[in-house]
Amino acid sequence: MSHDDIAFHLPPAPRDIPAAPAGPAPTMVPLTIDGRAVEVPSGATLIDACAALDITVPTLCYLKTLTPVNACRMCVVEVEGARVLAPACSRQVEPGMVVKTRSPRVNLSRKMVLELLGSSVDLSTAPGLAEMMAEYDARPERFHQSLTSAPSVSSAALASESASSASSAALGESASSAALGDSASSASSVALGDSASSASSVALASSASSASLAAGSVSVASVAQPVKVDNDLYVRDYGKCILCYKCVEACGTDAQHTFAIAVAGRGFNAHISTELDVPLPDSACVYCGNCIAVCPTGALMATPEFELRKAGEWRPETQAVTDTICPYCGVGCTLTVHVQDQQIVKVTSPFDNDVTRGNLCVKGRFGFEYVNRT
Amino acid sequence: MDLHIVGAEANAAEREAVDQLLGPPSTGWHGASRDIERDGRSAAGGRRVSGGRDQLLPALHAVQDAMGWVSHGALNYICARLSVPPAEAWGVVTFYHLLATAPRPAAVAHVCDDIACRLHGAESLCADLEARLGHAVHRSPCLGQCDRGSAALITRAGPEPERFVIAPATAGAIVDALSTDARPESTAQPVVDAAAAGDKGARIVRRINVADPCSLDSYRHHGGYAVLNKAIAIGAAAVIAEVSAAKLLGRGGAAFPTGRKWQAVAEAPAQPHYVVCNADESEPGTFKDRVLMEQDPFAVVEAMTICGLATGSAHGFLYVRGEYPEAERAMASAIAQARAAGLLGPSVAASGFAFDIEIRRGGGAYICGEETALFNSIEGKRGEPRSKPPFPAQVGVFGQPTVVNNVETLVNVLDLLDEGGAAWAKTGTAGSSGTRLFCLSGHVAVPGLYEIECGRTLRQAIALAGGLPAGRALQAVLLGGAAGTFVGPDALDMPLSFEGARAANATLGSGVIMVFDDTANLHDTLARIAQFFRDESCGQCVPCRVGTVRQAELLHVRSASSVSSAAPASSASSVSSAALASSAQSVSSAALAESASSVSSAALAESSVLLSELGLAMKDASICGLGQTAASAIESAFANIASLKGSEPS
């Protein structure tokens, strides 16, 4: 190039990797958790502070690589002076906070969260859930017992109920076991005769008019539904979905920016959906499988695992798990290959990997058939 | 973002409806037909385009109004126009109950079957209409017309869409409204009374039934816009000082000091600031903000303008619930007149200070009254509440510092500035300054809106409304709406002030006083309240999403049992049963047989334990006030109402 003034000059090559410019040192925030003092940088969350003290907080919708949505409420802790519990996964620390992670209020809320999920969602493939249920003494079947075996109540049964409740005080206090035992037997003997007939007559009347439920009995609403199998790569079993929003975040602004799925509907009808619930092949999905990677319940599952589970042949304890590098392109994502019986059955990527943060593309996650066939 | 818009295309009428709102599309990249010369060598995208996301709900309304429902093609067109991913737009359209995603008759009646109207036969009205009109009838939560007995919102889709309310509504009037093109003349003047408003007489309601709500001149003639001039003269800091001196507490339910809120926004370093007037009034039993907007809309405009001046905001949003077409029309007209008179715009009243107001219409979602859900709704997202902190004064609508106030709160500012904050605060009690609007409904002789000095008693309020119908005894009063508390006759001497209510373990909430005499079936009311929360939960957090369902189920069982013991042939259980049937599950006959044969009161006691544990978890662990209060009316009813004590959770 002859025109010097527009020539491009390389900057001098650095000899060392330059250090990051020194930012202001983070202010440390002192707080107390379960009676122990701790200091964490400002901007940290309560769950970070708990981690600094090796206190484990149970979580369902939280993942380090995603923006907290604080939807599941499993991680709630008690902050002294606050009216309600705080989600540890997203609440930022404040100086002087006094936090309890296992108070009776905390335990009750966590137990109820587990029971509410357990009574409405199939949690059978959710890792760690059974242990949480046991730890918090959660018994989701309580709802079914109460709602399906309880009062379709004749006046006699109601009378005996009020008799028993007269002995105990206001809301919040449980009936004494003696009263429970007594009235249980008397009520059921009364009930057998006349409430059976009255309930069925009510049922007839109301079902004739408006396809509504029988008075006195109610089904326990759940999200049970058929599995969606509409493509070769992964299945969506929303009967197992706890609506943690993780897949939506992974498909959206936290990783993939594809926006193929979102939460639709409202209240108990809220669910993960493509537009108009079209099958995945008609949606924007690019089959990166990043949603599968973050799903905490197995609602989203790659097809090989789904098929093996269906056949009763999914045996994670026998699987060899090996980290390697994706063979397809120059990004060089770390793949974690799960091998069972000499076949690759699943590919994931570590969430703490700098390159992938757990995310892959369709090739890395699903393009392993050629290995299995050689 | 790589938009993937495939499948159905919008028809001409759908495009026209959207284009009327957004203007014609600029390029083939945004919904115009493809033109290789114009679009072939350039693409447009990125922030500048996706910045239109907040027009999503208005665009959906435009299509709903014109077509009666939002088709896949219309949704795709809106997505192309606004650069919104179709899955997200679907998430938004399915969030709002006034938007339909399947074809339905052009004219539809949304008929209230909520707690106040149920006392006046709403259940049989709805059942009758459903039998006669089928899909053209939709049950609705409270329409904010509880002073009129029963109510229906009529929506008629077409090129000239119509939305209006009939109240009081009869089956005949609703059938007529659906079968003709006529629009009934608007209803009678509301009952508005300020006999107990204190020494200074009527304040908030003083222009109602006096000034002409359609005329700026009339508003000015009755003292309007004098306060804005005063505010401009004394400046922002002095305005906030007066509001603080008046100790005005928010009237939207949370009773937060308004002065502190304004101060925080005024001081917030981030720019721009926004004003949001919360006119989403959806708390069952509440109709005060509707009456204010319909009867004194310029006051709302003037008060918002003062709020903008005080907090350094140039832009205000009025978020009005979709079930209030009359209020929306009144406000739109008032805003237009104020703008034409230079009282809104780049230089308000020639002061050099800019302020304007944009109306946003809700889509049928109680939760959008929660301030952060309201922000999300304005931004074109699902109306899901955000986690607080951060609070709106720091991070509000569009992530900017935002002052959000209830309509009544704002209107109070006019009088307090006029009188001076300290003088104004002499009315009322030490902890609750000023007067409040109470919405009396249910079993009172003269339901209506009563402006009452804070600190008068509940007994006085009910007496103002003419007391109970002759020969009836008081069974219960619901204070504060579905999120409020039931009190019994023993609480009649409770002072109507924040501190008086707190001392009685009650809440005044949004000013609801709903009276139930001894003929009311409270089991039915409780089941309907439980159903309300189940329907209105946004679905974000587990304690509320599933907890409100379980609570409704448990209450349904109790309500049904009370019915079979008390009144054999009753409509009481059919609310909840009809509504429950809309949930995903249908009852299995196996479960039915089982329940019939194995009734035990041990199970009933267990259900009481469940109810109370549910209540605690919802209160403690829910994200927002909806879940946190979803059990409070029910728990207070079992605790305070004698007639329910027999079936009280143990």
Ligand SMILES: Cc1cc2nc3c(=O)[nH]c(=O)nc-3n(C[C@H](O)[C@H](O)[C@H](O)COP(=O)(O)O)c2cc1C
């Ligand atoms: C579920 C829910 C619904 C609400 N609905 C309304 C409403 O319709 N109108 C209103 O002014 N405030 C409503 N609020 C309260 C608002 O969040 C907010 O506190 C209020 O608008 C603030 O205004 P204020 O300070 O003037 O009262 C609601 C709150 C919750 C939790």
Ligand code: SF4
């Ligand atoms: S596979 Fe990828 S693109 Fe498809 S839904 Fe999941 S995250 Fe979105």
Ligand code: SF4
């Ligand atoms: S599918 Fe899985 S990741 Fe997605 S919301 Fe449901 S449980 Fe969470």
Ligand code: SF4
């Ligand atoms: S409490 Fe209910 S309404 Fe509020 S965020 Fe949670 S689910 Fe939504």
Ligand code: FES
């Ligand atoms: S983990 Fe914190 S709310 Fe889900």
Ligand code: FES
């Ligand atoms: S309008 Fe029907 S309950 Fe309010």
